Amino acid sequence: MEISKEKLEWMYTTMYRIRRFEETMLEQTFKGNSMGVTHPSDGQEAPPTGVCAHLTDKDWIGSTHRGHGHCIAKGLDTHAMMAEIMGRATGQCGGKGGSMHIADFSKGMLGANAIVGASIPLAVGAALTAKYKGIENESVGVSFFGDGASSQGVLHESMNLASVWKLPVIFACENNGYAEATPAWYSVSAEDIASRADGYGMPGVVVDGMDVFEVYEAAGEAIARARAGEGPTFLELKTYRYHGHFHADDPKKYRKPDEEEHYHERDALKNFEKRVTGQKLMSAKKLKSIRDSIEQEMLDAVEFALESPMPDVEALYSDVYVNYSNPIFGLR
Amino acid sequence: MTTHNKIDPLGPGYEGVAGKELRFRDVFRDTLRAEMNRDQDVFLMGEDISGGFDRDTKEPLDAWGGPFAATKGLVQEFGPERIRDAPISEAGFVGAAVGAALTGLRPVVDLMYFDFVTVAYDQLLSNAAKSRYMFGGQTRVPMTLFARSGAGTGHAAQHSESFYSMLAHIPGLKVVVPSDPYSVKGLLAAAIRDDDPVFLVNDKKLINLTGFVPDEDYVIELGKGRYMQRGDDVTLVGMSYTSVVCEQAAVQLADAGINAEVIDMMSLSPFDEDILLESVQKTNNVVIVDEDTPRASMASEFAAVIADKAFDHLDAPVKRVTGPHSPVPYNKGLENAFMPQPEDVVGTVRNMLGRD
Structure with a gap:
């Protein structure tokens, strides 16, 4: 598959931005600067990058508790994301959502969602809107979820709905091998989750989710099918998270070192660098300049977030409804 | 419009x-x-x-x-x-x-x-x-x-x-x-x-x-209730079908010389606090009729609001007429006993007003 120079640069920028955002976000979390639980996605840069490379702001994605990578790949601003994680008024959701609820409707991002599997039908609904309005060719719904969500009933309901209504949906299952601490080999009743797609009358494709080029190619075919009105596709993107389930989780308690090493050797960024420099598609100098600019962006994002004000306490009562005639205040 | x-x-x-x-x-x-x-x-x-x-x-x-x-x-x-x-x-x-x-x-x-x-x-x-x-x-x-x-x-x-x-x-x-x-x-x-x-x-x-x-x-307008009937002696608060039950009860109460005011809440969230308080301040007695089970119910919520904001206007404790804390039974006799009936409301009002 031919990939333009601009697209390659975007891919590397996006993957490196995700990697460094997660590492930076973790540093800030351990410093006590974030206000709650965070779920890092470093290691899993290829799936959101390879999929979102085909999308525009008119396409919609649903995301998960491990959603920073999806946000970044969909074009969200890392300053507003960092500020959100630090609970600031300038955050993407004004500090009311936090790490697990970052959304940007202007970018076609339906929100990170902390109920495992719950965002899947939202992407189906976005695709229903596209079909209803006859704009499938420019607006598809992509649902990102993990191997844990593959056991949720709502995924199966959503797959059936998308198939019987022939909706432009891509089910992008990021199988990182673990639902919290529980391995997929224990909790998933199939060797490949994608094999379940057959039962719902849609193509199911197993993809190396550590290789952004493979993800890009498979997602390209799935999204083209959706835009052509040919219905949903299920992609199983086999990937790996480098950190634990959440910031304070030590994965060494339930993963073996040789397994972690195996995936680090297949690191999405390192392999991208090797491949593009080997094939002379991008220079080492260009790669470094991208990395340098991201390093600066992360420093700026942290500074922006730390210097941002906390939300006014009045924010507690706003935006529960568009309008509501009873008081929102609690009883005291 | x-x-x-x-x-x-x-x-x-x-x-x-x-x-x-x-x-x-x-x-x-x-x-x-x-x-x-x-x-x-x-x-x-x-x-x-x-x-x-x-x-x-x-x-x-x-x-x-x-x-x-x-x-x-x-x-x-x-x-x-x-x-x-x-x-x-x-x-x-x-x-x-x-x-x-x-x-x-x-x-x-x-x-x-x-x-x-x-x-x-x-x-x-x-x-x-x-x-x-x-x-x-x-x-x-x-x-x-x-x-x-x-x-x-x-x-x-x-x-x-x-x-x-x-x-x-x-x-x-x-x-x-x-x-x-x-x-x-x-x-x-x-x-x-x-x-x-x-x-x-x-x-x-x-x-x-x-x-x-x-x-x-x-x-x-969402959040507004309405008066179905005006009266001075007691306020009957209904919602959904229990508003019909309240109206039926009011007819029976009228026969006994008791003038009931009937409020139909129409909205439960938001809900019309003003109409509840206005009526209770006039009648000084209130019975809330709800087919939902009683615990943590709308009947309980309305009772709490009235107790909080109109306590001094009450001549008697707020009464609730609700379903029991049970699932809905199948048998017709049991099912009828589950649902608040006009007679239940009438009996509650009579007790409340000392008009047995």
């Missing part, structure tokens, strides 16, 4: 207003039709809302026309894209409706029986109700859901619940409970035009009742 936010204090008299006597079910369908004609983004989704497809042509048959034939005929007018029959997947299609609402449509979802709410509860609670708040006001969720509640039709434990408080408890969700053809027209139109998620609970016992309905296009 008229907004009915100051309901005629003398109740549905509508002197001088053009209108006719209609059945609840017909008004419900006519209102849905009118709203779908009014706004192309409004569409309906649910199980068997047309019902059945021709094996050869694949065209919808409208064999059911919806549960209780609520939507009969609409698929011929609007087609299967706008009257969208769904598989039995409440979590899936309620979630899809939330996604459609987040991306520009105004879905209306028929959940058939109220009891099926629990199958879709995660989507309702975690996505429909919370999206606006947790995303910092970036979005709105203009969707309407409706379902049939209530005992009295032999549908037994899993098709008869009236768990209003399970919905009204959720910040971000609005809940309305029409009690007659007039209120279902105004509340359904208001719900569909509202930019927040609204759940309309439709007691099955109301479906074939008739009543006067103005011809004009109107909405009833």
Whole structure:
């Protein structure tokens, strides 16, 4: 598959931005600067990058508790994301959502969602809107979820709905091998989750989710099918998270070192660098300049977030409804 | 279009207003039709809302026309894209409706029986109700859901619940409970035009009742109650079908020389505190009638508000007449005993006023 120079640069920028955002976000979390639980996605840069490379702001994605990578790949601003994680008024959701609820409707991002599997039908609904309005060719719904969500009933309901209504949906299952601490080999009743797609009358494709080029190619075919009105596709993107389930989780308690090493050797960024420099598609100098600019962006994002004000306490009562005639205040 | 936010204090008299006597079910369908004609983004989704497809042509048959034939005929007018029959997947299609609402449509979802709410509860609670708040006001969720509640039709434990408080408890969700053809027209139109998620609970016992309905296009402001009858001795508070029960009780009380004031709440979230307090300050006695089970119920909520804000006006403790803390039974005699009956209300009032 031919990939333009601009697209390659975007891919590397996006993957490196995700990697460094997660590492930076973790540093800030351990410093006590974030206000709650965070779920890092470093290691899993290829799936959101390879999929979102085909999308525009008119396409919609649903995301998960491990959603920073999806946000970044969909074009969200890392300053507003960092500020959100630090609970600031300038955050993407004004500090009311936090790490697990970052959304940007202007970018076609339906929100990170902390109920495992719950965002899947939202992407189906976005695709229903596209079909209803006859704009499938420019607006598809992509649902990102993990191997844990593959056991949720709502995924199966959503797959059936998308198939019987022939909706432009891509089910992008990021199988990182673990639902919290529980391995997929224990909790998933199939060797490949994608094999379940057959039962719902849609193509199911197993993809190396550590290789952004493979993800890009498979997602390209799935999204083209959706835009052509040919219905949903299920992609199983086999990937790996480098950190634990959440910031304070030590994965060494339930993963073996040789397994972690195996995936680090297949690191999405390192392999991208090797491949593009080997094939002379991008220079080492260009790669470094991208990395340098991201390093600066992360420093700026942290500074922006730390210097941002906390939300006014009045924010507690706003935006529960568009309008509501009873008081929102609690009883005291 | 008229907004009915100051309901005629003398109740549905509508002197001088053009209108006719209609059945609840017909008004419900006519209102849905009118709203779908009014706004192309409004569409309906649910199980068997047309019902059945021709094996050869694949065209919808409208064999059911919806549960209780609520939507009969609409698929011929609007087609299967706008009257969208769904598989039995409440979590899936309620979630899809939330996604459609987040991306520009105004879905209306028929959940058939109220009891099926629990199958879709995660989507309702975690996505429909919370999206606006947790995303910092970036979005709105203009969707309407409706379902049939209530005992009295032999549908037994899993098709008869009236768990209003399970919905009204959720910040971000609005809940309305029409009690007659007039209120279902105004509340359904208001719900569909509202930019927040609204759940309309439709007691099955109301479906074939008739009543006067103005011809004009109107909405009833969400959060407003109304007086069904004025009186000085006691306030009877009803919601959904128990407003009918209260009216029946008021007739019996009148025979005993007791003038009851009857309030129909119409909205449960938000709800009309003012009308409750205004009436209690006048009558000094109040009985709240709710078919929901008693614990953490709307009856309890209204009682708490009255105790908090009108305590000094009360001549007697606030009384509640509710279903028992039990599932709904099947046997007709047991089912009748489950539901608040006019006689239960009358007995409670007589005790309260010392008029045995």
